[in-house]
Structure formats: C-alpha cells, structure tokens
Amino acid sequence: MTRLLLPALLALLTLLAGCASGPRFTVDDGRPVNEPLLGGMRAYGAGERLIRPAIARSAALQDRDCDKQWELPFAVATSAGWGENDRVAWVRALQVDERLTVIAITQDSPLPMGTRINRIGGQAGDDGEHLLEWLADARDAGRPFHVGTATGKDVLVTPFEVCRGYTRFAPPNTPQLQDYHWLLSLHPLELTQAEPTPDEALWMVLWTQGLSEEGGARMKTYHYAIKIAGTLYNLATLASGVKAAAMAADAAISAAKSAAANVASDIIRQQLIEQGKALAAQRVRDGLVEAAQQVSRQQVLNVMQAAAANRGSLGGISRIAATAFERADAWAFTRMAALGAPPLAGFTLHQKLIERSFYANAFLFDADRLAALNKVAAARGFEAEVTAILGGFRADALLAEIGAMPLASARASFSFESADDPGAGRFSRGLVDAMLELPIESAPKQK
Known part of the structure; x- marks a missing residue:
C-alpha cells in the first residue's frame, strides 16, 4: 500500500511545487504601473500596426535604382530585459x-497577431x-526560413525586399525621440x-525611404559605419522597443538635453504655440468635422515656424x-x-x-x-x-508671410563640438548611429 501511495504523493508534491513557483512568464496581476510608459507602449503598438501594412505596400515599387533592405510580414516585441513592473505594463x-x-x-502574414515565437530556423528558446x-539574421539572409510557435506549429516565413530606410517608431520610454539616418529613421x-x-x-514609409535615397550619400560623408551584424542596431530594426534600444534612447535624450540647455524648439513651444495647441486640442475633443477650416491663420503660421525650429x-x-x-x-x-x-497624402x-x-x-x-512640394503638386495639376x-491657405502666401526660413537661417542649434566635428560623445551623431557601435550585450539585464 505504501509503495502505491509513494508515487502519487511525489506527483502531488511536484504539482504543488510548480503552482507555488508561479507562472513562468509575466502576467498582468493588476498592480499599478508607470502610466506614461504604459501609454507609450500602447502608442508604440499602434504605430507598428499602422506602418507594417504600408511597408508591404511599398514593396510593390520594385524600384531597381534604390538600395534595398529586407523586411518581414509581421512586427514583434518582447519585454525581456525590462524591470518587473514594466514587464507587467507590456x-x-x-x-x-x-x-x-x-x-x-x-x-499576407503567415503568423497571426499575438503569436509567440520560440524557434527561428534550428535555434530554439524563450529569451x-x-x-x-x-530573426534579424534570418531576415537579412533574404531567403524563406522556418519559425516555430509556442503552440507547436512550424511556419514558413518569406522576407520581402523594399527600398532602404527602415521606418520605425521611438521606444515607448522616449516617445518624443526623433532620429534620421540613411539606414533607419x-x-x-x-x-x-x-x-x-x-x-x-x-x-x-515612402518618405523615410526617400530620405535614405536622396540624403544617404551626404549623410555617409559625415560618418559611415559598416558593422551591422551583432550590433544593437540590428535588434532595433525589428523591435525599436526592445529594452537595450530603449535604454540607449534614454541615454541619447539625456545627452542631448545636457548639450542643449536652450534648444530652439523649447522656446518656440513656450512662446508661440501654447495657445494654438490648446485651441486645436479643444477642437479635436469637440469633434469638429471641418477642423482644417477652423484653424486660424496665426496658428498655422506659428506651428510651421515651430516646425522650422525643430528642423533647425x-x-x-x-x-x-x-x-x-x-x-x-x-x-x-x-x-x-x-x-x-493618392499623392497628396503628405499634405493631408x-x-x-x-x-x-x-x-x-x-x-x-x-x-x-x-x-517646394506645392510646386511639384502644381506641376501635376493639383494646386x-x-x-x-x-x-484655403495658399502655400506661396504662407511662405511669403512667414518669410523664407531655410535651415541655415533658423536659430542655431546645439552642437556637441562644432558644425564639422560631431564630438566625442557616444550619442553625438544620433541614436541610430550609436546603436551601430553598441554590441547587443551592451545593456544590462533587469530582474
């Protein structure tokens, strides 16, 4: 009798031990989390859902003259490396x-939303x-490859080719970040x-690719990094919200703030557009259908001046x-x-x-x-x-009223060293360029 009870008792103890250890992966236990970060994560997901189909549409260009990159029919994310509360937020x-x-x-994605991937080719794991x-290595090989899912399915994934210039969004912890590079914006x-x-x-998506095509040569003369494999950049091309990229983005923002105590856009925001921004927000809340007709001329001028300052x-x-x-x-x-x-989508x-x-x-x-773009549109009969x-505002009239504000005449921007020397700081040339020099293992794990 004792011999019969012993195996059952051991099985019960094993089961209880498994229950006591809790779930293997993070679950939402209802705890309070960082609400701004939570909002950033939701916006990040919305951005990925927005651009992934557009990236696939851009592949139909089949432009033989542009440099190419490989893309996937799905976007992914992981909370690996984030702190405990932040993993709950994810x-x-x-x-x-x-x-x-x-x-x-x-x-045409072979994987539905929410799929958990645990194998790429012959390499499996849960990290x-x-x-x-x-996944980045398999994508960049440009050949079909197999992935495995947590439900045991084996799925064939086929990368597709697009013009160079990955379109991605800022990590959720630095929602205001913007960085433009010939490889990734x-x-x-x-x-x-x-x-x-x-x-x-x-x-x-097309604008980001066009920036790479039209400005890539000039950017490369400023600084050219050739190492991609094994760098943080390679992870960010798949998931810019990955923890290591998020930490790098945070460091880049901090470096920029310490180097630029008086950035022009901050002044513009305070002095020019707070009133207009509040008015616009109220109109959005009120749900005015013809909001474009309601925006005042002064608000248009102020915000466009702010855009010039941002660019500068x-x-x-x-x-x-x-x-x-x-x-x-x-x-x-x-x-x-x-x-x-519709070629006027940029205007809308x-x-x-x-x-x-x-x-x-x-x-x-x-x-x-x-x-400048209005001239392009007018030449095709779209003025x-x-x-x-x-x-109802004419582009040439707005330009005349604001006055020509080319980049060179905008308020001088901060410089880490000088206009010709990007400085010695790791992030002085921008986040994307820094990630090209950061190994994947550069970010510490958080428990």
Missing part, C-alpha cells in the same frame, strides 16, 4: 511578455532578445495620435538628413503616384498635424518644404486641391 498594453510576440501583421537576434510616437490613414502611413535644432546625422527633407518629399510624392496611391497628414500642433517630427512641413487641403 502585458497590459500589448499582451507582450518575455517571449517574442507578434504585435503587427500585413495582410526574446536572443530570438530577435536570430525613428519617428516620435505623437504621430499615432493624428490617426494617419493607410495612405498617409504609406507616405510616411536637429543634431548629428539628423542635421545632415534635414538638408534633404525637400528631396524626400518629392521622392515620396512621385512614388505614391507610381503605386496608384501635414494638415492633421497642424490641427493638433504636432510640430516636432518630419511630417509637418515648414514653409520652405510646403512651398487647387492642395489649397483646399490646407484649409
């Missing part, structure tokens, strides 16, 4: 835990950061609050990239038409940002950019449509 925001989790898909590294999370349409999302305040490689913004605008306009998409996105006074990004045109989108 679950609450996007149902993401330490495992590699699908958070955005294209129409999201290791899986990210393996990080856009601030406030863009998701403007609720871009699928066509406006396509504009964002960019540092490092982003400052070099800013000199090619007009050419990126024209590149995107032409490619939108080539794809059969600009107007949404005007209404909300979201100026600290690359998609709200300053006066010079607006006038009247552009004026209507802008709420």
Whole structure:
C-alpha cells in the first residue's frame, strides 16, 4: 500500500511545487504601473500596426535604382530585459511578455497577431532578445526560413525586399525621440495620435525611404559605419522597443538635453504655440468635422515656424538628413503616384498635424518644404486641391508671410563640438548611429 501511495504523493508534491513557483512568464496581476510608459507602449503598438501594412505596400515599387533592405510580414516585441513592473505594463498594453510576440501583421502574414515565437530556423528558446537576434539574421539572409510557435506549429516565413530606410517608431520610454539616418529613421510616437490613414502611413514609409535615397550619400560623408551584424542596431530594426534600444534612447535624450540647455524648439513651444495647441486640442475633443477650416491663420503660421525650429535644432546625422527633407518629399510624392496611391497624402497628414500642433517630427512641413512640394503638386495639376487641403491657405502666401526660413537661417542649434566635428560623445551623431557601435550585450539585464 505504501509503495502505491509513494508515487502519487511525489506527483502531488511536484504539482504543488510548480503552482507555488508561479507562472513562468509575466502576467498582468493588476498592480499599478508607470502610466506614461504604459501609454507609450500602447502608442508604440499602434504605430507598428499602422506602418507594417504600408511597408508591404511599398514593396510593390520594385524600384531597381534604390538600395534595398529586407523586411518581414509581421512586427514583434518582447519585454525581456525590462524591470518587473514594466514587464507587467507590456502585458497590459500589448499582451507582450518575455517571449517574442507578434504585435503587427500585413495582410499576407503567415503568423497571426499575438503569436509567440520560440524557434527561428534550428535555434530554439524563450529569451526574446536572443530570438530577435536570430530573426534579424534570418531576415537579412533574404531567403524563406522556418519559425516555430509556442503552440507547436512550424511556419514558413518569406522576407520581402523594399527600398532602404527602415521606418520605425521611438521606444515607448522616449516617445518624443526623433532620429534620421540613411539606414533607419525613428519617428516620435505623437504621430499615432493624428490617426494617419493607410495612405498617409504609406507616405510616411515612402518618405523615410526617400530620405535614405536622396540624403544617404551626404549623410555617409559625415560618418559611415559598416558593422551591422551583432550590433544593437540590428535588434532595433525589428523591435525599436526592445529594452537595450530603449535604454540607449534614454541615454541619447539625456545627452542631448545636457548639450542643449536652450534648444530652439523649447522656446518656440513656450512662446508661440501654447495657445494654438490648446485651441486645436479643444477642437479635436469637440469633434469638429471641418477642423482644417477652423484653424486660424496665426496658428498655422506659428506651428510651421515651430516646425522650422525643430528642423533647425536637429543634431548629428539628423542635421545632415534635414538638408534633404525637400528631396524626400518629392521622392515620396512621385512614388505614391507610381503605386496608384493618392499623392497628396503628405499634405493631408501635414494638415492633421497642424490641427493638433504636432510640430516636432518630419511630417509637418515648414514653409520652405510646403512651398517646394506645392510646386511639384502644381506641376501635376493639383494646386487647387492642395489649397483646399490646407484649409484655403495658399502655400506661396504662407511662405511669403512667414518669410523664407531655410535651415541655415533658423536659430542655431546645439552642437556637441562644432558644425564639422560631431564630438566625442557616444550619442553625438544620433541614436541610430550609436546603436551601430553598441554590441547587443551592451545593456544590462533587469530582474
């Protein structure tokens, strides 16, 4: 009898021990979390869901003249490396835990939303950061590869080719970050609050690719890094919200603040647009259908001045990239038409940002950019449509009223050393460039 009871007792003790140890992966236990970070995570997920289908649409260009990168039909995230409370926030925001989790898909994605990936090719595990590294290598090989899921499925994934210039969003802990590089551009999370349409999302993707194509050579003369494999950059191309990238972004923001105690955009924000921003926010809350018609001329002028100051305040490689913004605008306009998409999507996105006074990004045109792109549109017979989108304001009239504000004449931006020397600081050339020099293991793990 004792011999019969002993195995059952051991099995019961094993079961109880497993229950006592708690769940293997983080779950949402209802605890308080960092609410701004939680909001950033939700915005980050919204951004990924917005641009992933647009990235797939851009592949139809099949532009033989542009440099290429490989993309995947899904986006992933992991909470690996984040602190305990922040891991709970990831679950609450996007149902993401330490495992590699699908958070955005294209129409043709072989993996549905929420899939947990635990194998890439012949390499298996539950550590999201290791899986990210393996996934990046498999993607960049440009050949179909197999992945395994937590439910035991084996799925074939086929990368697709697009023009160079990854479109990604800022990590959720630094939602205001913007960084422009020929390999990868990080856009601030406030863009998701403007609720871009699928066509406006396509504009964002094509514009980022155009910035790489039109400004890449100039950026490379400033600084050129050739090592990609094994760097933090490679992880960020798949998941810019990965903890190591988030920590680097936080350090980059801190470095910029310490080097620029008097950034022009901060002054502009205080002196020019607070009143207009409050008015725009109220109109958004009130749900005015024709908000573009309601925005005052002064608000338009103020926000566009703020956009010029934002452009002028960019540092490092982003400052070099800013000199090619007009050419990126024209590149995107032409490619939108080539794809059969509305080429005026850049103008409609600009107007949404005007209404909300979201100026600290690359998609709200300053006066010079607006006038230049308006000429491109007018040459194709769209001038009247552009004026209507802008709420009845003519681009050339706005330029005349604001006065020409080229990058060189904007308030001098901060410089880590001088205009020609990016300085010795790790982040002096920008976050993306720094990640090209940071090994994957550079960020400490948090328990």
